[in-house]
Amino acid sequence: MTASTAVGTAAIRTEGLSKRYGRDRLAVDGLDLIVPAGSVFGFLGPNGSGKTTTIRMLLGLIRPTGGSVTLLDGPMPGAVGRVLPRVGALIEGPAHYGFLTGRQNLDRLDAADPTSDPRTRDARVDEALAKVGLTAVAGRKARAYSLGMKQRLGIASALLRPRDLLVLDEPTNGLDPQGMREIRTLIRELAADGTTVFLSSHLLDEIEQVCTDVAVMSHGRLITQGTVESLRAGTRARLVVTTPDAEAAVVVLGRLGASDIVTTRDGVEADPAPLEPDEVCAALVRADVRVRSFTLARPSLEDAFVALTGEGFDVTD
Amino acid sequence: MSPTDALPKTGVLSPAFRYSADKEAFGSERPPRLRGLTRSELRLVFLRPRTAAMLGFLAFVPVMLGVALRYFHDGGSSGGGGGGGSMDFVNQVTGNGLFLVFASLAAALPFFLPMTVGVVAGDSIAGEAHAGTLRYLLVAPAGRTRLLLVKFAGVLAFCLAATLTVAVSALVVGAALFPMGDVPLLTGDTISMGEASWRALLIALCVAASLVGLAAIGLFVSTLTTVPVAAMATTVGVVIVTAILTGIPQLSAIHPWLFTDGWMSFGDLLRSPIPTDEIIRNLGVQTAYTAIFGAAAWARMTERDITT
Numbered sequence: 156m157t158a159s160t161a162v163g164t165a166a167i168r169t170e171g172l173s174k175r176y177g178r179d180r181l182a183v184d185g186l187d188l189i190v191p192a193g194s195v196f197g198f199l200g201p202n203g204s205g206k207t208t209t210i211r212m213l214l215g216l217i218r219p220t221g222g223s224v225t226l227l228d229g230p231m232p233g234a235v236g237r238v239l240p241r242v243g244a245l246i247e248g249p250a251h252y253g254f255l256t257g258r259q260n261l262d263r264l265d266a267a268d269p270t271s272d273p274r275t276r277d278a279r280v281d282e283a284l285a286k287v288g289l290t291a292v293a294g295r296k297a298r299a300y301s302l303g304m305k306q307r308l309g310i311a312s313a314l315l316r317p318r319d320l321l322v323l324d325e326p327t328n329g330l331d332p333q334g335m336r337e338i339r340t341l342i343r344e345l346a347a348d349g350t351t352v353f354l355s356s357h358l359l360d361e362i363e364q365v366c367t368d369v370a371v372m373s374h375g376r377l378i379t380q381g382t383v384e385s386l387r388a389g390t391r392a393r394l395v396v397t398t399p400d401a402e403a404a405v406v407v408l409g410r411l412g413a414s415d416i417v418t419t420r421d422g423v424e425a426d427p428a429p430l431e432p433d434e435v436c437a438a439l440v441r442a443d444v445r446v447r448s449f450t451l452a453r454p455s456l457e458d459a460f461v462a463l464t465g466e467g468f469d470v471t472d
Numbered sequence: 473m474s475p476t477d478a479l480p481k482t483g484v485l486s487p488a489f490r491y492s493a494d495k496e497a498f499g500s501e502r503p504p505r506l507r508g509l510t511r512s513e514l515r516l517v518f519l520r521p522r523t524a525a526m527l528g529f530l531a532f533v534p535v536m537l538g539v540a541l542r543y544f545h546d547g548g549s550s551g552g553g554g555g556g557g558s559m560d561f562v563n564q565v566t567g568n569g570l571f572l573v574f575a576s577l578a579a580a581l582p583f584f585l586p587m588t589v590g591v592v593a594g595d596s597i598a599g600e601a602h603a604g605t606l607r608y609l610l611v612a613p614a615g616r617t618r619l620l621l622v623k624f625a626g627v628l629a630f631c632l633a634a635t636l637t638v639a640v641s642a643l644v645v646g647a648a649l650f651p652m653g654d655v656p657l658l659t660g661d662t663i664s665m666g667e668a669s670w671r672a673l674l675i676a677l678c679v680a681a682s683l684v685g686l687a688a689i690g691l692f693v694s695t696l697t698t699v700p701v702a703a704m705a706t707t708v709g710v711v712i713v714t715a716i717l718t719g720i721p722q723l724s725a726i727h728p729w730l731f732t733d734g735w736m737s738f739g740d741l742l743r744s745p746i747p748t749d750e751i752i753r754n755l756g757v758q759t760a761y762t763a764i765f766g767a768a769a770w771a772r773m774t775e776r777d778i779t780t
Contacts, residue, residue, distance in 0.1 A: 250604030267612035
């Protein structure tokens with residue numbers, strides 16, 4: 156593995172992290188998560204897979220029933236006061252005081268941090284508002300903000316100070332396409348400055364675009380973690396042949412040793428497993444199969460995700 | 473792209489230390505900064521439209537009382553020679569407007585004031601939890617103990633503001649509707665307007681202090697739930713239950729332990745010399761309630777899982 160995952164340079168490390176609600180509902184079960192410092196880390200999982208509970212345990216909001224969390228260099232929730240000033244967070248959507256203005260909302264959160272200097276508070280608040288493009292409406296009551304503006308205000312509070320770690324739960328939720336692009340650009344910029352970004356999202360193309368590493372949760376367990384590339388490599392490419400001679404193609408592929416051969420409306424699909432694609436193509440042509448197109452479909456992160464967590468649409472429990 | 477590409481040039485954990493080294497290292501600063509957050513909390517309490525509505529309502533109590541006494545009172549002939557506690561003041565109001573302050577506080581203390589304090593105290597933590605702002609305060613990180621202290625300070629500020637609202641409104645209405653002048657005390661002596669104003673202020677403080685125990689109960693209830701209305705209703709319910717218990721003579725053994733028992737002791741400030749026993753006992757009861765429910769609120773707050 157690369158240097159960033161070596162011991163001592165993890166921005167987040169959990170060991171056997173568990174949370175049990177009541178007697179038998181295990182929301183998070185023995186999580187061993189390592190978020191390399193400097194990475195943009197995608198945290199994936201279906202609804203109800205324990206992502207939110209995990210994020211809340213990372214930030215000291217929920218006390219684990221087992222295992223440990225190390226955030227930056229401090230144990231959670233013990234080192235909350237020392238570590239959290241260096242962490243910006245957006246958790247399960249923004250929350251504001253509707254009768255306060257955007258600026259007053261940020262002012263309150265900045266005042267809540269006992270290590271922030273009151274003399275530079277106004278400057279910090281203005282800067283954070285500017286970063287998310289809310290300067291023009293800063294004096295308006297938060298109640299009057301649109302969903303996207305509220306989301307921006309939430310992100311602004313995470314950016315009040317230079318952070319070592321940003322924990323962003325669905326940061327582009329409610330944003331228009333331009334807003335999404337802005338946030339992605341912002342995340343890339345922050346990452347380039349050395350901030351570790353822990354990004355929970357169900358928008359897989361978003362994860363694919365900005366993340367270097369991913370972890371996938373399902374049913375309270377960590378199914379896999381690694382680089383985006385390694386996760387994609389986990390699902391094998393699929394051979395897609397368009398041909399009017401599907402039956403002949405099935406015979407040829409079967410003889411060559413391909414597995415999982417399926418006849419489709421306009422051709423054949425198979426898992427080429429041990430075979431080189433050029434050999435397969437040559438063999439098909441030699442057997443007089445009329446090949447109209449021959450593709451090795453590269454799996455998307457979505458395919459990898461579904462392969463890991465299943466197709467089901469039901470909320471897991 | 474390997475994760476190494478994104479590694480910070482400055483080393484992994486250093487940016488924050490860099491930050492703490494330049495801006496925050498002026499070591500003379502007291503570690504727990506309460507002032508900024510307390511100011512923010514006061515702004516939160518008093519900018520809330522609901523607070524303005526409640527204070528407006530409290531300011532209306534002396535107006536109702538004053539108008540009733542001025543225009544619908546038969547001149548105190550039915551006084552009946554110093555019957556019971558608070559009503560002593562009422563008959564005096566028509567003779568001296570300053571007595572409207574005492575009469576209004578006596579009228580507002582059993583229910584109106586506790587009701588508004590119950591709303592503010594019950595909402596204090598539960599309201600933040602309900603709105604989701606509690607999680608952002610805690611990851612800021614406000615610190616659970618620090619936040620609880622600041623919240624309690626906010627509720628206490630409201631107790632004082634609510635009491636002063638009643639007192640000031642009563643003073644204005646009293647001056648407008650009734651003659652003002654030297655004040656006859658309950659013991660028969662007479663004191664000057666200036667002296668009486670000081671006593672009125674002391675009485676207001678004494679009434680505000682009487683609400684502290686309830687404020688602590690409300691704060692504790694507020695840490696138990698994420699539904700602010702439930703916390704408010706429970707706190708106001710505590711006041712009602714206490715009033716019922718007070719009304720049952722068979723339970724007189726527990727009466728001295730109720731937080732409402734010494735509430736009317738502020739009347740002693742209108743005697744000369746001032747008998748302080750009841751007042752001090754009331755302050756002691758309020759302190760005890762604050763200690764017990766404050767500790768319970770702290771225990772709950774520091775253990776609670778924040779899931780909203």
